[in-house]
Amino acid sequence: MTVTLTTREAIARAAGQLFEQHGYTGTSVRAVAAEAGVDPALVIRHFGSKEKLFLDTMDLQGHFGGATLGPLDELGERLVATLIGPGRDVRFSAYRAMVRASDSELVRARLLDALEEMFVGPLTPRLPGPDAELRARLIGAQVAGLLDQMSLVEDPVLVSVDPALLARTYGAAIQALVDPPSHA
Amino acid sequence: MTVTLTTREAIARAAGQLFEQHGYTGTSVRAVAAEAGVDPALVIRHFGSKEKLFLDTMDLQGHFGGATLGPLDELGERLVATLIGPGRDVRFSAYRAMVRASDSELVRARLLDALEEMFVGPLTPRLPGPDAELRARLIGAQVAGLLDQMSLVEDPVLVSVDPALLARTYGAAIQALVDPPSHA
DNA sequence: GTCTATACGTCGATAGAC
């Protein structure tokens, strides 16, 4: 029920919006300050640096939580459907903003941590068969790759294809890592 | 047999090295000029802008060519083995530099083009069964994701795991998109 | 035609006055 925002909240809100819209480089501290209606020096004073402001503002975990829930059977298809389903825009723009800022070492570390917490961690103890952790990490790679093509470089074919077909097709490839490997 | 480099060549060589080493943001036009032993203004004069210098310098196609050759049988495993096999460092650093610079729209477009030319184009006409183009693009996504985790965020587990095991495991997931889908 | 010298505008960040 807060009618007024604290200065810090106003800055964070403006920063999140501008970072997702124009990227890290394309968003100046001065632009954030103008959007929030405060002095540019205040932005640095409150958050320490532009980089910390970015990391404090961007949140991946909040958008992808629970994607690995449910039975292992057909988990691949459900996982993809969750990623590209309703509300995909907020997920895509958060991931896109992070990767675009990956020239920063802290941002890369955050990306690795987020993937670990959201996919590798929950998945590893549930996968049957050998090399469970490796397979969980490779499922994470598949997720990252799909997000790359759909939200970062925006492959027009993938963006506009029937989501159900995409979930079925890519889900099968993910399922190949969920199910225990069959040796030749 | 050229003993001396032209100014343009010297700039390009210095730029390529610095961009791969310190990223786009971490490499200043002035640093490139100093490394090449020329005046900073010359860099802009020869290449137009820092962004064009980056695009002229970075080359993905040259490093990944021919990864999709050979019989479709076990193509997945061979593809991964080629990506992470001997000389992986040059491939990884080229890809890493590009993604780190993906705040630029031109760089993102180049990434999409490169993946299309190297994987989607050669693969689409060869894949049996329905949705060949979609499956080829999703194989591209799998490749991008693996490169993300190994060369951009540098997942320590994936970087140090036995390459043969990795090729076998991730190769099986790629093979699931090479082979025609089996409907339930 | 190259190259040098210099300068412009903007950036992230800091110091110190209210």
Add this chain to the structure above:
DNA sequence: GTCTATCGACGTATAGAC
């Protein structure tokens, strides 16, 4: 806490010397 003034570094442009 907030603003003013300012710093050094950046990408880029241009004028003019070889």
